[in-house]
Amino acid sequence: MxxxxxxxxxxxxxxxxxxxxxxxxxxxxxxxxxxxxxxxxxxxxxxxxxxxxxxxxxxxxxxxxxxxxxxxxxxxxxxxxxxxxxxxxxxxxxxxxxxxxxxxxxxxxxxPHHYPAEEAYSEGVAVILFWAERANPNVKAANSDMRITIDNELKERRAYEALLVDSHGNITEGSRSNVFFVKNQTLFTASQDTILPGITRDAILEICKKSHYQVIEERVPHENVHLMDAVFITGTSPKVLPVQRIDNFIFESARNPVVLNIIRAYNKLINNYIQTNKL
CATH class of the missing domain: 3.30.470.10 (Aminotransferase class 4, branched-chain amino acid transferase, N-terminal domain)
Structure with a gap:
């Protein structure tokens, strides 16, 4: 409703x-x-x-x-x-x-809005894997049945977000966010044609370019998540939010230097935008 x-x-x-x-x-x-x-x-x-x-x-x-x-x-x-x-x-x-x-x-x-608490940024959040695909990922359209199912799963498993896994076993995006994986100073995120291209995601791609971080736009197989150094999700409400756990795999994302640099750069971008556009 x-x-x-x-x-x-x-x-x-x-x-x-x-x-x-x-x-x-x-x-x-x-x-x-x-x-x-x-x-x-x-x-x-x-x-x-x-x-x-x-x-x-x-x-x-x-x-x-x-x-x-x-x-x-x-x-x-x-x-x-x-x-x-x-x-x-x-x-x-x-x-x-x-x-x-x-x-x-x-x-x-x-x-109604629900922004992450400060602890979520300092420690990271729990997310789960959820096998589902959007019918038209490039269109932000209401899908109440899918939303209800995921929300029930998140509540039952006490998780913040669900990462969608396609029929080939690859992680595409969050149910209401985009996701980035970090290995050394390289970031992985699904290509734009397979996801809803988030506004925050676009800003992060620009930040990575200016920071000389390599970004590889390809889907990460769900069985390879344990090989990553860090994970974060992006979106309107969470901004840039470190992930502490994907199912049973633990990450130190909130202490990863690449993730921290991106968080600082995005917060600075927001502050500059507000100052420029304030009436």
């Missing part, structure tokens, strides 16, 4: 009270979406999120009658109306009927 926090949400051109949110959006809502983190009232890397949303619409054969700038304005309006300085905003394009000529509405609303 979709959940709206804050006092107001946006539907198309309307500003509506959160109390009527469930009237418009019910369970198993079909659509494509983006989640954007708000820090100090600034939507972080919002232009890249909107570009990916528009790309998802194109790949899904959905014709849009509005521009990315139109959605961008709605995000800033929502932040201002609610007066919320920090949180996560979801942009959902909800469609019914023929994708070529759909009954299309867009929603922008604050959602």
């Amino acid at each position: 979709e959940i709206c926090t804050g006092n107001h949400f946006l539907m198309d051109d309307q500003i509506l009270p959160a109390s009527c949110f469930q009237y418009y959006l019910k369970e198993n809502t079909p659509g494509i979406y983006e989640v954007i983190r708000i820090i100090d009232s600034v939507p972080l890397f919002s232009e890249k999120h909107i570009n990916r949303l528009m790309n998802s619409a194109t790949r899904s054969d959905i014709t849009l009658a509005f521009s990315g700038d139109y959605i961008m304005k709605g995000i800033y309006d929502l932040v201002k109306i609610n007066g919320i300085l920090n949180g996560n905003v979801k942009v959902l394009l909800h469609y019914i009927g023929d994708k070529a000529n759909p009954d299309l509405h867009w929603y922008i609303y604050f959602i």
